[in-house]
Structure formats: C-alpha cells, structure tokens
Amino acid sequence: MTEQNEQVVETVEAAQEENPLQRTLELKILAADLNNAVENRLTKLAKNARMPGFRKGHVPMKHVRGMYGMQAYDESLNELVGQAWAKAAQESGLRIAGTPRIDARPAADNEDTLVFVATFEVFPDVELPDFAAMELKRYTCTVTDENVEKTIDVMRKQRAVYNVAEGRAAADEDRVKLNFKGTKNGEAFNGGTAEGYVFVLGQGRMLPEFEEAVRGMKAGEKKTFPLTFPADYGIQDLNGAEVEFEVEVLEVAEPSYPAIDDEFAAGLGVEGGVEKMKAEIRANLEREIAARIEAQTKGGVMEAVSKTLTFRVPAEVLNNECEALAEQAMRDLAARGMDVSKFPKPSGLVFKDQAERRIRLSLFVEKLVDEKGITVADEDVRKIAEGIAASYEQPEEVVNYLMNDANRRNNIAGQALETKVTEWILANAKTEDVAVEFDDVMANKF
Template sequence: MAEETKVEEKVEEKTEATAAPAEETKAEEVKPNPLQRTIELTISRKELDARVAKALREKAKKAKFHGFRPGHAPAAMVRAAYGQEIQFDAINALVSAAFVEKVQEGKYHVSGYPDIAPTEGAPENEDTMSFTATFEVFPDVEVPDMKDASVTEYECELTDADVEKTLDVMRKQRATFEKADKTAADGDRVIVDFKGTLDGVAFEGGTAKDYAFALGQGRMLPEFENAIRGMKAGETKTFNLTFPENYPAKNLAGKEVQFEVTLKEVDEEILPALDDKFAKDLGVNDGIDKLKADVKENLQREVTARLEARTKQSAMNALLSVAKFPVPHAAVEEQREALVHDAIENMKAQGINLPNDSIPANAMLDQAEQRVRLGLQISAIVEKEKITSTDEQIKALADNIAKSYEDPKEVVDWYLNNPQHKAELAAVVVENNVVAWILKNAQVKKEPISFENLMGRGQQA
C-alpha cells in the first residue's frame, strides 16, 4: 500500500530529526494549523517479536552465506545479517496498521500522509512501543450563503454583420495578389529594397532586397509603413525613423536612424468571390447559402461556449469569495506540484526544456490553494444539495460537442458507449449544474459584450 510506504519513510526519518533542537523563531509567528491532528499509537512488543521471528525463519530458508548450503546457515548469522532490516519492516507494518485502525475509529478524513515518530518522553514499557502520528484532515465544508455574492452573466447577440465579417476574414485568408500599377495602400503586398543607417553607417538587420510584406498588418514599424503608403513602383524615398525605447535590439532602441527605400512592386489583393465556388473550395458542396448557414451555426456555438466560460469563471470567483475555510497544506502542495509539472511539460512541448527545480517552490502556490478550496467547496455543494447529472443532460452535451464533427453520431456513440468518456461528460454536467445553482442563489447582473471583444484574437485572420 502507498500509505504504508509513506508511513515507513516517516518512521525511518524520525529518530535523528527529533534529536535536533527546534530553532527559535522571532521574526515570524507560526500560526497553529486548525486542520492538524495528533493521535497516539501503540504496538505490542510480543507481536513484534513474533513477526520478526517468523520473518527470520522465512529468510533463513533462502539465505546464502559463504561456506553454507542455502537454508543451512546458523540462525545467529541470519539474524546478524538481516535482523535490523526485518525488525524495521515489522515495526512499520504494525504502526501502519495501528494508524489505519485509529483513523477508522476516529472517522478522520486524512489529507496527505502522516508524520509518525516514536513518542518523545514516553516511559519504557516492556510490553508495548509508543508512537505519535501527526497529520492533517480535510475541513468540514458547509454550503455557503451566496445571497451577497455577485456574479456577472455575460450576453452577446450574434448579428448578420458579425457573420459577414467572419466570411470576409475567410476570404482574406484565401486571397491572391496581382501586380498593379497603383500607389501602395493598406491591403496591398509590396516588394521593397531598403537600407538603414545609424550615423551614416549601415546597421545589422537594416538592409534587405526584394523584401515582401502586406501593408497595414503591422509587420513593420508604423513609421516605415507610413513612408511607403502612397509610393509607386520605381520610386525611392529617404526618411528618418526613431526606434521605440523597448526595441529588442539594444543598440537601436530609442535611436534615430535613416532609411532609403525603393518600392519595386505593388501587388493588389484579390479576394475570391463569395459564391458557390468559394463554398465548394471550403468543402461545402451545397452552395454559398449553406456555407453562410454553417458559419453562422458554428459562430453561434462558439459564442455560446465563450459566454458560458466567462459566466462560469465569474461564478467560480464568487464562490471563492465566500469559501472561508482553511485548506490542508498537504493537498495544496500536491496541487502545486501538479501545476508546476504541467507548466514544465507545456514548455517542453514548445521546445523549452527546463529542469524540474527551475521553478521556485512558492510558484503557483496561490493558484493551487484556490483550486483546492474551490474543489472542496464544489464537492460540499454537490453532496449537500444533491446535485447530479442526468442521462438526458449527458446526451445533450455529447450532441453539442458532436455538432462540429463530420459524423456526429459516431462521436456521440464514442462518448456514451465508453464508461470513462461518459463519466467525463457527467463531471462536466455536474459542474455546469453547480454554476446554475450559484446563479440561482447569488446576486446576478447581466452584462452585454460585443462580438469582437468576446472573440478576441480568435476573430482575427
């Protein structure tokens, strides 16, 4: 058992640790932990001796010593070689069993693992050995009073104009360019030669030939783009430019330089027509009206999901504001370690390799504490308000997820016919039902949000 292993480690570590005097701390007062509990454990020396004797006999049957056949070494030799290890294992097994029994008797909801050590100052007893177990318990969490908690429920109306803007973005993503005899303007692709100098000397990275970029997309500094707007192919212009103070190249940050730019070509953006061919190119064979309907349906689904996510976050923040109870340090540390591990793995996925000890010990501590507190509070609400998920709700969630797939029925079956996948959906439904409970019991204010703000970067090309 994992619990027994941890108990063994604590007993093993104890003897020297308790001998060291506690350091006097004056700078910071250590607050008592309201979730800490201490229980006394005793084990029988007679039972311990019996376990040790039995284990030694078993070991003797297989022990190999130089000069003796397996199983024929003297008992004293076996005890000298293995007695201390066997006794230690026997003590830990008996202490672990005593701890489990006491926990069950006291109905403690233990968080983490106990710190078990021989009881300090305990009188010598020829019949028993005494140990002290110190551990944390989970708090008793009540259903909170939400009447003064404030929750924002976000609203957004999807308009035909929003759909048209999205279609325009899709067209821009499939735009082509044609050489044109015109002055350069936003949306055009320009091809330029340029040379930048600082105090008359060309600087690194300031020279290029046949450099292409689209005007108005912010790829170049605003002053650079402003200089090119209105130019025609074949024209050359010289202008001054001051780099921003926070420019990455420190030798150029805040410096005024001079650029000489020759515009070699202007390519005009050609957007595809919004017609049946455009729809077919996107995999919709039923025409442009079907594409528009699909885009609107997908956008509405995305809008609904984002609104629910924002409202859910507001509800959880409100729940945290009334969740006033202590949380076990062990549970917080476990959550913190999980968050740090996930962060390191995410960075590895991006090609950034960091050692496990590169993140400070207190990193993500507040986030971990909030997660533990929120989890305990939600569990209490679910249990005491009898919040569950119904098969109808699980099916509806699966249907909603499946809508964006080519074969919705296959996706629904994948969720509903697999116990693990169905349980995952059920957990989401329960959490959504908790949000509904919060909205029902808290002070709710509705707040409209624009489509652009709701979609954020997701709306950009």
C-alpha cells in the same frame, strides 16, 4: 484480540495554533505482537536461507536471526505501524490530508507497549459564502447574418491572389514588398532592418504609424520618417523610444478575390452550395461564441468566489499542486517545440498563489455539490459530447467514443459539473445579463 492489545486512537488534539489544520494521533503496538511478527517473518526467511555447510532452508535459526534479524524487525515494525495508522485514521473520522509523520515516543515504564505519534494535517472546514450578496455577470451574444457574411469575407480575403501593379499607389489590402532600416540615435537597432519584407496593408501586422507612412507609396519610391514605439511595446530598449525609419518600396500588388459561389463553398469542403456553407459557418460560429461566453462567465464566477475563500490549505496538498503546475509548465514548453532539457525546472513556489486558488476552489466545489445536492446526469455529459463532435464528419461515432472511453467521459463529466455549479451560483446571486458584441467576443475584449 482483546481491548488491551488493540491499536486504538488515544488522542485527537489540535496542535500548534499557527497551523490549525495540524492534528496528532497516538498509536500503540504491543511488544508481544511485534515479537510474534518478527518470528513469523524470520520463519519465512529461513525457508530460503543459504549458508556454507547447510542445505537451503536448513540453516539453524540462530544463524538466520543473525543474518536477517534487523531486516525482520524493521519490516515487521513498519507493517504494524502502518496497520495501526490505517486503523487510527479510520476510527478518527478526520478528513486527513496527505501522509503523516510518525515518530516514536520515548519508552515509558511499561515496556510491553511501543508508542508512536502520527502528526498530520486535515482538510479545512469550508464555509459557503453569501451568494445573495455576490454581484455577477452572465454574458450573452447572438450570431447575426452580418457576422456570418463578415466571416465569409475574411475567408475570401485569405484566398486572395495578388497581381503586381506597376505605378499603383499602395492602399489597404494591397500586398507590399519593401526594404526598411530603423535607427535609434543614428544607430541601427536589433530587429529594425529587413530586405524584401512582405506584408498586407491594413491587417495590423506593422505599427499604425509605419503603415500610414507606406500608404500611397509606389514601387521605387523611398521615404524617411520618424516613429515613436508604444510605451508597452515589449522590448525594453524600444519601449517608448523615438526612432527613424528609411523605407524603399520594391513592389505593390493588387488583390483579386474569389467569387462567393458554389465553387468557393466546395473549396471549403462544403457540398451543397453557398447556403449550406453559410449554415455550417453559422453553426461553427455559434459553437465558438458559446464556448467563449461560457468560459468568460465561468471565469468571472469562480474569480468572485475565490475572493471569498481565505481558509488555510494543507501544506502537503499545496506542495503537490505546486509541483504539478511546475511540471505542466515544462510540458507546455515542450509542446511548443522547445528543448526543455536546456531549461531548469521552475520552483514550485512560483505557482503558490495559483495552486492555493485551485485547491480552495476545488474544496469549495466539493462542499457546494455535497451540501446543495448538485448532480450530473448522463444527458448533461452527452450534451457536451455532442457539442464536441458536431464539427466532425461522423459526429455520432465521435459521441459514442467520448461516452464509452472512461477517461474522456470523466473529463467531460467534470466540465458538466463545472457548468452545473456555475449555473447554481448564478441563479442564487445578483446576476446581470450582459450582451456582448460578436467582434468583442472574438477579440476577447469583454
């Protein structure tokens, strides 16, 4: 094919100023190439063409052209335009985002050539921020013997046996059964009445003022007391509302806790006694703490980076990400047992800010990894896989499965890359190591 009939890039130009990512490419198709493509396609169609009075494949070409001419023209033109676009896009060297809009340009004096214009967006140039100016935090937490003992105590209390105690004044850790009725301005309010309601004092299931009023009461006793709901209670009619409760205690039960011994350990599925149980609980706590600490540290780093990224994102990429987030929201509702057919799919615009943030961070990570040569080795992937597998009975089998399943391995490799990127940023920023208390980590209060 000569230079004249090659489908080449004629222009690469920035389009409107309001969209600095928009570009155009001019595509040319020789009319002779289009005619040849149409004839070739008609010849193929003729082999299976049928018409009354003619055998299959023997319909005269003028009739075949009448039956399939437009179809052959459209299909041939689409194919040639697609080829021209693919070649032009490759030769342009642009990082093209999404699919182009291709429009025919009005015919010029030269009818031997058909001209089209492809309009599209490119990915933005990403400039890395000044990491040395960033002030970041790397969180740390150490699991102590006290934390292990406290966790065991929680597990012990979860296995309490309650015995009804006649004449016992309700105290923390007692199980209380009662009737109550709440009124606002003399009228019962929704959700404020229950009979035979059971809860354990001191666990925080009820409002502090409610529990304080019940402490010290015995079975058969009644009490009326005022209560003010928190301003942020979450129910509009009750936020900050002053109400009154009538309470009647039906039963007070005293807890009896199991001893911490080998039998207790066996009940948790641990063979090897109390010390083995403590070791396993410590290991589980350390994994949980490490995961929470890492997630919080990563989140802080990415939030700081995100604030420095203001570049425009391609519209089609943004729309696709918004739709993906909307679909994920529906899947999350379904996973919670909700009938999503009763809910309208949320508009992708609801997720615009979140989508922009995710795209910018993704492009940032891509740029950083490429420019700084950040890589993930097999041992990095295996380390994460071993952490996941540690809580299973046959961890090595789980590791082998995770390492050999392509999808799961890729997901783990993605996690490893996030970790490597986070570590690189922390090493190049003003990073402060912050020790966090165990209870604050478990309560996500840091």
